[in-house]
Amino acid sequence: MFTGIVQCTAPVVSLTDHDGVRTFAVSLSPKLREGLQIGASVANNGVCLTVTKLVNDKVFFDVVRESLEKTNLGALCLGSRVNIERSLVFGQEIGGHLVSGHVVSCAQLMAIERGEGQVRMRLSLPSQWMKYVLHKGFIAVNGCSLTVGERFDDGFSLYLIPETLAITNLSDSQVGDRLNIEIDSQTQTIVDTVERVMAARQDQ
The missing domain is CATH 2.40.30.20 (Elongation Factor Tu (Ef-tu); domain 3)
Known part of the structure; x- marks a missing residue:
């Protein structure tokens, strides 16, 4: 669950396609990587994605074909800026509105x-x-x-x-x-x- 309050934009620093899946990585600051683990949910341009790998400042995600076709993640290229929001922590202020990360x-x-x-x-x-x-x-x-x-x-x-x-x-x-x-x-x-x-x- 998210709030729709984007925390930063992050550049795409790695991009590969394999077996109908696109793997890309964004570079995040130490503050936004704090406590981030493999399996965590992060919204990328509003799409809820799962962290698959962490390497230094790089955070990796996999995107399946359906999401590539339905969203604009299929148009990403190296250097593209992606809106990033970490998942909601209950008890913190909700400045936007509840967002699921399911782009229609x-x-x-x-x-x-x-x-x-x-x-x-x-x-x-x-x-x-x-x-x-x-x-x-x-x-x-x-x-x-x-x-x-x-x-x-x-x-x-x-x-x-x-x-x-x-x-x-x-x-x-x-x-x-x-x-x-x-x-x-x-x-x-x-x-x-x-x-x-x-x-x-x-x-x-």
Whole structure:
């Protein structure tokens, strides 16, 4: 479980493909490696991955084909900056919202508008996920807990403050990029429950 508060960006320093699995490593600071063990969960661009090996400052992860196809981890290359968040420690402050690290889809970045003090991004999302996107609701984008600025039939917009851009890799994003999306689990539960109740009433 995570909070959607990215702790740092880390560069990809190793990348190999073998038997349908991609193994990559990121370089983490001593502070973020503190207490980290093989088998621990770490969110990479919002994708919950398991630590498979630790070598000096390098932390290794394996990504299976399904995750490579569903997320933007398949587009990583040496030097790519990845948003990193260690798993939630209960008892600590939750600054974002509860995030599972299960990316449901990618949104395509359609436009970027840079203004004074903020950046507006407009993203396009597959239609089956739009019913879970609410105006001022939570959404995780590349692992960042963000608030939906505006909602459209085919997507939504985000307003990013300088702090978010400074800490995360969203500042690297270009029009056409694919960004990992995790919808808010509570919103999904409520929407799905209402749909089931309404369908049951119609069948009566």
